Amino acid sequence: MNSSMDVLQNYIQSFGYDWLSNVLLITVSSFIAWIAWRVIYRRIEVLAQHTHLEWDDLLIRAVRSPISALIWLWPATISIGLIISAHSEIDSQWIGQVDLLLVIAIFIWISLRLIQNVETHVLAQKKRDETTVQAIAKVARLFFLTIGILTVMQSLGLSLSGLLTFGGVGGLIVGLAAxxxxxxxxxxxxxxxxxxxxxxxxxxxxxxxxxxxxxxxxxxxxxxxxxxxxxxxxxxxxxxxxxxxxxxRMLNRRIFETIGLRYDDGDKVSVIVGEIKTMLENHRDIDSKQTLMVNFDSFGTSSLNFFVYAFTKTVNWARYHEVKQDVLLQIMAIIHKHEADIAYPTQTLKFDPKVLSENPDVINNNPTFPNSIISK
CATH class of the missing domain: 2.30.30.60 (SH3 type barrels.)
Structure with missing residues (x-):
């Protein structure tokens, strides 16, 4: 890299111009090369759009900005070398190292842009698991960054074997600290x-x-x-x-409700339970392949309780509540169709008529006493 830089600088200096003229010549050449690259890029982009593959488009978009930067930065290092040679006795051999680092940086930049483009393209298809795609992209970025850092260290003259040896001990210390x-x-x-x-x-x-x-x-x-x-x-x-x-990741959502009927509707429980079960078996949003149960369950304090146990086809939370509402409304309609009703907490008080007749003040002094009992 250093020898190629020296050859290029000597070739430019062979024109016999001063450093300013050479810098202007390099700048104009860079501008012409940049214009040529833009023209070539647009032609390649048009050709890539006519292919059935998406990967060539992703690669072309990835190299656009890095190549443009390289066209300007590489000649800029040559200009810096000419200026340093013309105005000082400082050794400009280090510029060759800068050029090598520039190439490595451009390679890493292209790799990261390509990974980003591929990740965005795959996620836009909505057919891939977003978590897996992001994980693979992160690992790929980490891999190229690691390779780039090791290459930079090698180009700077650092011993990787010594670094890895130190890393074994340092890794233990860092592992304990972090x-x-x-x-x-x-x-x-x-x-x-x-x-x-x-x-x-x-x-x-x-x-x-x-x-x-x-x-x-x-x-x-x-x-x-x-x-x-x-x-x-x-x-x-x-x-x-x-x-x-x-x-x-649920396959179904469950409807599990306990409903109570009045004790006065005891002779209708069997018919109501059977009709509700038939309704659920034919409901378009209830999965009849799953467990489906409607059974008289218990004698409550003020109701005859039966339970409804079924699963919806949908797992969407909002849609599930719409289905559940429809099921409960149909259950209530079936109950009312049989002239029954849903029970609510009640109490039945029984009084001895003989005691009431002997204590009429209990009725006369209590305006909230039930009229039905008074009439008796």
Whole structure:
């Protein structure tokens, strides 16, 4: 890299111009190269749009800005070298290292832009798991950044073997100092691989006061949006020690209600229960393949109780309540159709007529005493 820079600078200086003329020549050449690149890019972009593949479009968009930056920055380093050579005796060999670092930076920039474009393209299709796509993109970014850093260190003359040896001891020290950070990192890896939930899922924990929709799963923490729209930041290590429920993955939602009839309607219980069961079996929003039960259950204090046990086809919370409302209204209509009614708490008081006749003041001094009893 240094020899190529020297050859290029010597070639430019061979024109015999002063440093200012050479810098202007390099700048004009860079501008012409940039215009040529824009023209070539637009032609390639048009050709890529006529293909059936999306990956060529993603790659072309990824290299546009980095190549433009390289066209301007590479000649700029040559100009800096010419200026330094003309005005000082400072060795300009270090500029070659700058050029190498520039190439490495451009390569990493292109890689990160390509990863970002691919991630955005895949997520836009709505056919991929968002959590998995984001996890793969993060690992890819980490890989290229690591490769770039190691390459930069190697180009600067640092010994990687010595660095790795030091890293073994230093890693132990850092691991002890950043125990919580590492536990959160591996907790995030556990979420990515075990996949107890993903972005967009509604989760809750009976062990902690955690409930809401998952917005983002990071390396250190997971962001959950509660139902009152507050953000909840949960360290990933927490999920390795608690029970997590994922209602978003339910197959059905359950309707389980106990309904009481009046004791006066005891002779109609069997008919009502049977008709309600038939209604549920034929209901378009009730999954008849799941457990479906309607049975007389118990003698209540003021009602004859039967229970309804069924599962809806939908798992959407709002739709579930619409289905449940329709079922309950149809149950009430069936009860009323048979001239029965739903019971409510009542008490029956029985008085001895002989006692009432001997104590008429009990009636006369109590204006709220039932008229039906007075008439008797």
């Amino acid at each position: 125990k919580d950070l590492l536990s959160n990192f591996f907790g995030g890896m556990m979420i990515y691989f075990d996949r107890p939930f993903k972005v967009g899922d509604w989760i809750r924990s009976p062990d902690r006061n955690i409930e809401g929709t998952v917005e983002r799963i990071g390396w250190r923490m997971t962001i959950i949006r509660t139902f009152d729209k507050r953000p909840l930041y949960v360290p990933n290590s927490v999920f390795s020690n608690i029970v997590v429920e994922n209602p978003s």
